[in-house]
Amino acid sequence: MMQDVRWVWIGAAVLLALALAAPWYVYPVVVMEALCFALFACAFNLLIGYVGLLSFGHAAFFGSAAYITAHAVKVWGLPPELGILAGVAVAAILGTVFGWLAIRRQGIYFAMVTLALAQMVYFVALQVPFTHGEDGIQAVPRGRLFSVIDLDDTLAMYYFVLAVFLLGFALIVRTINSPFGQVIKAIRENEPRALSLGYHADHYKLVVFILSAALSGLAGSVKSLVFQLATLTDVEWTMSGWVVLMTLVGGLGTVLGPVVGAFFLVAMQHYLAQLGSWVTVVQGIIFVFCVLVFRRGIVGVIATYAVSRRATQAEGPPAVGGAAARGAP
Amino acid sequence: MFEFSHLSIPPAPALFAQLLVGLINGAFYAMLSLGLAVIFGLLNIINFAHGAQYMLGAFCAWFLLNALGLGYWPALVLAPLIVGLVGIAIERLLLRHIYRLDPLYGLLLTFGLALIIEGVFRQQYGSSGQPYAIPPELRGGRNLGFMFLPNYRAWVIFASLAVCLATWFTIERTRLGAYLRAATENPVLVQAFGINVPRMITLTYGAGVALAALAGVMAAPIYQVSPLMGSNIIIVVFAVVVIGGMGSILGAIVSGFALGLVEGLTKVFYPEASNTVIFIIMALVLLVKPAGLFGQAR
Numbered sequence: 263m264m265q266d267v268r269w270v271w272i273g274a275a276v277l278l279a280l281a282l283a284a285p286w287y288v289y290p291v292v293v294m295e296a297l298c299f300a301l302f303a304c305a306f307n308l309l310i311g312y313v314g315l316l317s318f319g320h321a322a323f324f325g326s327a328a329y330i331t332a333h334a335v336k337v338w339g340l341p342p343e344l345g346i347l348a349g350v351a352v353a354a355i356l357g358t359v360f361g362w363l364a365i366r367r368q369g370i371y372f373a374m375v376t377l378a379l380a381q382m383v384y385f386v387a388l389q390v391p392f393t394h395g396e397d398g399i400q401a402v403p404r405g406r407l408f409s410v411i412d413l414d415d416t417l418a419m420y421y422f423v424l425a426v427f428l429l430g431f432a433l434i435v436r437t438i439n440s441p442f443g444q445v446i447k448a449i450r451e452n453e454p455r456a457l458s459l460g461y462h463a464d465h466y467k468l469v470v471f472i473l474s475a476a477l478s479g480l481a482g483s484v485k486s487l488v489f490q491l492a493t494l495t496d497v498e499w500t501m502s503g504w505v506v507l508m509t510l511v512g513g514l515g516t517v518l519g520p521v522v523g524a525f526f527l528v529a530m531q532h533y534l535a536q537l538g539s540w541v542t543v544v545q546g547i548i549f550v551f552c553v554l555v556f557r558r559g560i561v562g563v564i565a566t567y568a569v570s571r572r573a574t575q576a577e578g579p580p581a582v583g584g585a586a587a588r589g590a591p
Numbered sequence: 592m593f594e595f596s597h598l599s600i601p602p603a604p605a606l607f608a609q610l611l612v613g614l615i616n617g618a619f620y621a622m623l624s625l626g627l628a629v630i631f632g633l634l635n636i637i638n639f640a641h642g643a644q645y646m647l648g649a650f651c652a653w654f655l656l657n658a659l660g661l662g663y664w665p666a667l668v669l670a671p672l673i674v675g676l677v678g679i680a681i682e683r684l685l686l687r688h689i690y691r692l693d694p695l696y697g698l699l700l701t702f703g704l705a706l707i708i709e710g711v712f713r714q715q716y717g718s719s720g721q722p723y724a725i726p727p728e729l730r731g732g733r734n735l736g737f738m739f740l741p742n743y744r745a746w747v748i749f750a751s752l753a754v755c756l757a758t759w760f761t762i763e764r765t766r767l768g769a770y771l772r773a774a775t776e777n778p779v780l781v782q783a784f785g786i787n788v789p790r791m792i793t794l795t796y797g798a799g800v801a802l803a804a805l806a807g808v809m810a811a812p813i814y815q816v817s818p819l820m821g822s823n824i825i826i827v828v829f830a831v832v833v834i835g836g837m838g839s840i841l842g843a844i845v846s847g848f849a850l851g852l853v854e855g856l857t858k859v860f861y862p863e864a865s866n867t868v869i870f871i872i873m874a875l876v877l878l879v880k881p882a883g884l885f886g887q888a889r
Contacts, residue, residue: 316695363874366881370637370694371833375877378830382870389863499826503702510699542710549703553696554688 281424290420291488296528297427298485303508303520304434305477310506311515312438313470314450318373318502319360319380320478323353325497326383327479332399332492333392342405342413346426346483353479354472356383361471365464377499384497398493402486419488426484430477435517437473446470478505500542507545510552513559522560606859607738613855614848615744615813618751621847622806623828624835625758628843630799632775633792636686636697642825643708644800647674648807649816650712653723663726663812670808671801678800682793705822712818720815747809754805755844762840771795830873836886846884 284293302324309315327349335345364375387393394400404413413419437443449456449463457463486492495501504527512523527548534541552559558566623641630638638644651673652666661669681704689696725743732741762768774781774788782788807820814820835846850869858865876884 316698318698363877366877367833370631370698373695373698374637374829374833375873377826378833378870378873381826381830382867385866385870389866499822503706506699506702539710539714542706542713546703546706546708546710549706550685550700553700553703554685557692557696 285417285420290416292528292532294420294423294488295485296525297423298481298488299505299508299528300521300524301427301430301484302478302481303505303512303524304431305474305481306505307509307514307516307520308434308437308477309470309474310509311519312443312450313446313467315365315368315467315471316373316506317364317376317471317474318499318506319376319378319383320474320505321497321499321501322360322380322383323357323475323478324482324485324501324505325387325492325494326356327353327482328486328492328496329387329393329399331483332402332486335405335487336399336402337392341409342407342487345405346480346487349483349486350476350479353482354476357472357475357479358468361468361475365467365471377502380497380502381499384494384499387494387497393492393494396494398491398495399486400491402490402492404487404490413487423484423488426480430480431521434477438517442466442469504545507549507552509559511548511556511559513562513565514557516559516561516565519559519561526560604738609855609859610852611738611740611744611855612858613852614748615851616854617848617851618748619806619810619824619847620828620831620851621755621844622751623803623824624831624843624847625755625840626799626802626806627828627832628837628840629758629762629802630796631837633771633795634686634690634697635694636689636701637694637829638796638799639698639701639825640681640704640708641701641799641803641828642821642823643705644674644678644803644821645807645810645824646712646816646818646821647677647708648804649723649811649820650807651804652808652811653721653816656723663808666808667805671804674804674807675797675801679793679797681800682796686796687789705825709818709822716818718817718819720817720820723811723816725812743812747813750809751806754802758802759840759844827869830869832883834869834873834876834883836883838883839885842883842885 281293284290302320306317306320309317329349330352331345331349334340334348335342340348360376360379363379364372367375388395392399404419406412407418407422411418411422413422445456445461446466448459449461449466453463482496485496508523508527509520510523511526512521513519530544531541534544537544556563623645627638627641630636630641648670651670652663655661655666655669656663685700685704686697689700729743729746732739732743732745734740760768762771770781770786770791774786774791778788810820831847831850832843834850835842837843850872853872854865854868857868864871
């Protein structure tokens, strides 16, 4: 067991070193994009992986936060930190309302309700004047962080994005490993039993939903500063599907899975960019492939392999948001 | 006062025209949510590809016309058959393998299928629509005194009602429907009685998909035949299904038509909300009756 912990720390140190050095060997904007989506996918995974709720409407939080931050920074002239705060706040409020409505239904209905609510946000974004319809909010200034650090400097922006990602990621890991995290996992595994032990399951679900929405919003806000752009793509249902796919590819219910999935798919998208609509087709094929034969995802498969090498024991296929979590790093 | 001028009572013809549009939309909502409900009943899968299959139906009719010169009426029979066969292939090759898993995997798999189908057609035809002419027999219209009723739209309302009622009759009043309902309750027991449940599941999926394709053919002359027509409508249909609850076939039909009408009325009295009104109603229904208006408990 001690050895495991040591390996985790070594792995984390290597990853951190890679991330810190990334601007010198990869185009920084691509890494920033991947980091934003990684945070988005981690936030989404909090809900599917640890409470077992599949939200098909997370684009609503990502996109509305992107719009709010872009508007706050560009039109109201707020500094970036306050702009991000405004975006996160709106995403959290939206998450409170949506979560409050959606947790009345479970399973498949939960997915449909979140999808429909997110579509409502899409239509609102299409109609209200401040989002500028099809054009979106363009040329968003990045501004000076805490009026000191100039974010127009790509390197400064990169380290800011990395810091935001690490903070969000740490918050998620801390939540999962807290007593609160144990309760939500108990609700995922057996809700009636958790209820009978006196835990208000709906209360816990709502809190996780709000946290997930707020962190998705954080990802969206930062994204709008990275690309200096907030558009309808950010609130469209395809964005909700995109985050589901990233988490599925990386491994539902694993801590690192969404990060791996996000980097994998963002890289893929950049290599396939010239293919036009075929990218959608490739996404669809990956979806079908993952559901049919690769349900554990990249990290889930590695974790299962590592676990089974130590104790040669087989496990059944995981439920959605299910058992893959147990052996995962 | 100008801002509120659209809240005043509109002239009657405009009102009836929007009600007609609402009724037409409602006809498609009803047919699509009916197919979703039938598939969900037996397969326990939400068919996310339903919108893409509706689009396939419309494109199939367009191909039949432009490649083979077969008009609307043959297409009305052939397109659902062809797309239904595609559905059967999908069920046998893909869906069959995930029945023992969490139903959410079914949603993810069919979502992937929808992306594939839509992506292929978008690559081929872009986002713009292809025109499909109204069949000559149904061109023109008649004046009802209070409004002008185009013949084709009258036909769509009539035909979709007939299709919905026929589906309802088949499921609720025939022996085949009794098997189907029994298999929904307890597939193992029904199989033990000597009924080939896997084949029934295959055919049910095929029939649900064919229903979506039929709606697509009927929609082709009204909306344009476009690769995006399916994804635009399927999310609204999901909301309709949540509102109606999936327990009841009749509930799917009634809520489909009713919500189409509500949408039409909203277009008259408060056009800004016409896109969102169904989602708002869904939120209200979730507050008051979470299982849906016609549904049983979750």
